[in-house]
Amino acid sequence: MEQIIFYILAAVAVIGTVLAISEKHPVHAILYLVTSLFAVAVVFYLLMAPLVAVFEVILYAGAIMVLFLFVIMMLDLGHPEKGFSPHWREWLPALLLSLVSIASLVMVIVSRHSQLAVPAAQSIPIREVSRRLFQGHGVAVELISLQLLFALVGALYLGKQQASSPGLPPSSAPERVSGSEEKSP
Amino acid sequence: MIVPLEHILILAALLFFLGLGGLLAWRTNLIMMLVCIEVMLNAVMLVFVGGSTQWGNADGQIFAIFIMALTSSEVSLALAMVVYLHRRKRTVNTDLFSEMKG
Numbered sequence: 001m002e003q004i005i006f007y008i009l010a011a012v013a014v015i016g017t018v019l020a021i022s023e024k025h026p027v028h029a030i031l032y033l034v035t036s037l038f039a040v041a042v043v044f045y046l047l048m049a050p051l052v053a054v055f056e057v058i059l060y061a062g063a064i065m066v067l068f069l070f071v072i073m074m075l076d077l078g079h080p081e082k083g084f085s086p087h088w089r090e091w092l093p094a095l096l097l098s099l100v101s102i103a104s105l106v107m108v109i110v111s112r113h114s115q116l117a118v119p120a121a122q123s124i125p126i127r128e129v130s131r132r133l134f135q136g137h138g139v140a141v142e143l144i145s146l147q148l149l150f151a152l153v154g155a156l157y158l159g160k161q162q163a164s165s166p167g168l169p170p171s172s173a174p175e176r177v178s179g180s181e182e183k184s185p
Numbered sequence: 186m187i188v189p190l191e192h193i194l195i196l197a198a199l200l201f202f203l204g205l206g207g208l209l210a211w212r213t214n215l216i217m218m219l220v221c222i223e224v225m226l227n228a229v230m231l232v233f234v235g236g237s238t239q240w241g242n243a244d245g246q247i248f249a250i251f252i253m254a255l256t257s258s259e260v261s262l263a264l265a266m267v268v269y270l271h272r273r274k275r276t277v278n279t280d281l282f283s284e285m286k287g
Binding site for chain 1: 187188191192193194195196198199200202203204205206207208209210211212213214216217219220221223224227230231234235237238241243244246247249250251253254255256257258259260261262264265266267268269271277
């Protein structure tokens with residue numbers, strides 16, 4: 001039963017990703033990707049990792065994809081006729097390289113009959129995961145928190161309005177002047 | 186573990202190389218490049234969680250959570266940079282951001 005659900009979810013994830021990367025409209029691509037991420041989250045739940053599954057839904061599908069949608073709508077990029085969708089001549093080498101890589105990797109995985117038995121279904125409790133996280137990997141948690149802080153500071157700096165960045169004189173940056181002229185009306 | 190580890194690895198490889206192919210094909214659009222990077226990182230997380238379940242070790246799940254935090258910070262910085270570049274040139278076409286002096 002769970003095996004059948006896994007294969008159905010794998011098909012949903014792969015088809016959703018294919019539709020997401022081949023869709024010309026960015027908003028539709030994000031929505032297809034949300035579908036794929038939900039399928040992967042249920043796969044995580046089937047793999048006895050409920051914490052990662054919940055974080056996948058909350059962080060990936062809930063926060064990151066909404067951030068993408070917000071930026072696409074704020075910058076008004078949802079026009080596929082203006083967008084730079086790839087021609088089929090650009091799809092051809094990408095598909096060729098991906099197919100060669102997928103075929104070689106699948107052949108390696110299938111040909112090497114591993115002696116890994118399918119272990120019994122044993123769930124790692126969240127208490128164990130969090131104890132391992134904060135007791136065994138404390139330095140990594142600190143580093144990740146520092147990295148989030150740096151990302152916050154960098155995003156604040158990049159998102160500031162240009163009037164408050166008097167670093168360059170206007171004569172040395174013509175496109176910046178033209179951009180501000182376009183923005184001002 | 187409900188399915189053998191090989192099937193999970195094949196699924197993750199499919200997702201990863203779909204993301205890679207999309208990244209190569211959409212190389213003129215910044216937003217879609219970021220979306221394809223998300224797909225690739227998601228596939229990497231699938232490998233970590235599959236290994237964690239196979240060997241009953243919690244470190245794989247912990248590393249998946251680390252990848253998630255890393256991805257959120259990367260996406261926030263990258264999208265702030267997309268907003269900044271769009272404010273300068275009114276486009277997200279990567280071919281137009283070819284000179285360094287700005």
